[in-house]
Amino acid sequence: MAQMLTVGEFSQLTHLTVKALHHYHQTGVLEPVLVDPVTGYRYYDPDQVETAHLVRRLRAVRMPLAEIQTVLAAADQQARDAGIAAHLSRLRQELASTAAAVASLEALLSRGPSSSRIDYRREPSRVVLALSGEVERNEIGSWCARVYPRLYAAAGERELLVTGPGGALYGRSWFEQGSGGVTAYLPVDPVDPVAVALEDGPGRLGEAQVRLITLPAQRLAVAVHPGPFDELDRTYGRLGRQVVERGHGAPGPIRELYLINPADTDDPADWRTEVCWPVSACP
Amino acid sequence: MAQMLTVGEFSQLTHLTVKALHHYHQTGVLEPVLVDPVTGYRYYDPDQVETAHLVRRLRAVRMPLAEIQTVLAAADQQARDAGIAAHLSRLRQELASTAAAVASLEALLSRGPSSSRIDYRREPSRVVLALSGEVERNEIGSWCARVYPRLYAAAGERELLVTGPGGALYGRSWFEQGSGGVTAYLPVDPVDPVAVALEDGPGRLGEAQVRLITLPAQRLAVAVHPGPFDELDRTYGRLGRQVVERGHGAPGPIRELYLINPADTDDPADWRTEVCWPVSACP
DNA sequence: TTGCTCCTCACGTCACGTGAGGTGGC
């Protein structure tokens, strides 16, 4: 019979605390090979030390326990490595966005108040090729990256002329709850919406369908936001504040128009986003 | 009377969710200027939008709410900036240790099992200059960085000859609970402990005192660990496993000797740590 | 008998998110 290790010993050989080992037992991430049915004592096999070292390293790179469990249960080495690589890739993205957040903080502290122009305009109704979805705040970037290519492809297939930069509608709840309905759209040359919409296929499973819709005419307060998207709050603050102070805010989703966007250039400093706030009257 | 903003409006202007705003209210981080006593409705001042933008950025760089509160309450701009700078510095350290963790994970996956020699030796009793403290796992690095210079200074003051590299004793509970008593020491030329100990001053407030103590003679199983400290678990695994398999483990703290350490070179790959496990007999 | 190691609840942490159920003003 092979030597068994108590929790205390196993803890010393793995540098995992006893409490952590209890937790890994309870969640099934790393189970002792034997639990004494009468005392409840946990006993580990010396061969589990290696696995424990892996768990410790995966936790050190903040992999969630549930994923660690999946990695450990992977059928072969390849599946295991793929799981780890996927997490490391997410970790890199996290690092990048933290770096961006630091830059954004320093920009807020060093730059004075932003003060670009606020314009008012009457936007006529428009026919647009649109895709809607329920999107979470932190997924909006990747959602757009998936959705706009589909819209351009759909415009091409239908031989519709795209007449301007892409935009999106954000319901108020998108801001207030951190998730909600978003509609991405491309303005296209006016056609009979009904005729074209009928051509629309059934769409792939689980994917929203591209539709032709008509955005209503609307009065808008408009400001252009320069820079990365996670600094949009500043422009929203300026724009919304003026609208609220003048007391002419109107209901309905807020529009963004991506004048210069990641498809045009990789440098966030060059991006330009028009933020359009519904108002009841133009001064 | 100035315009007030409802939570919903304030949420849209700041890109903070309503639930987050509730939470910031409850914890006192960002309180509405007015709460309707009958409806409980929260009302914000437009000037609070700027503060909210700062809070959002500080959260984006993972500053805890309690610290954000301190930063916002700072008496002057200088105190505020200092608080932020301190956090950013911690964030950088976090990034560095995450990078190290990634390297450590990749090393575990790519390198085969480590297999340096395990030796046994009878260690004679030794007079050492020592400092003890209750230390948490993640503070051990900075603790050592503070403590060894003090030990060397104390040795110099007393004209004691340091006869070898510094070491430390770690109680078993240090591993099992993630914190506990640690004793850092420098071996010194034998002298009469009592005579020298009496010279020891009262010590600064809240700081442990440098003492002369005698480490008992002991039989040890010994392995040299190459590389960074957070990979020590591998050497502990090999060493402890052999000790347990041979069934000759003995109680008492584990010793580490820092043969080549951060004071010698900045490259963790060059570090050498001797891990010494108490045993009851040498084979 | 005394330590020592081990055990199991149960609750705390942190920053919110998620409903459930209800209210006031247009």
Place this chain on the structure above:
DNA sequence: TTGCTCCTCACGTCACGTGAGGTGGC
């Protein structure tokens, strides 16, 4: 009257840490 916005509990999340109180083997 119907929506709409807002409210307050109360509980969940995640990976453990922190006691409290108790047990088995030397």
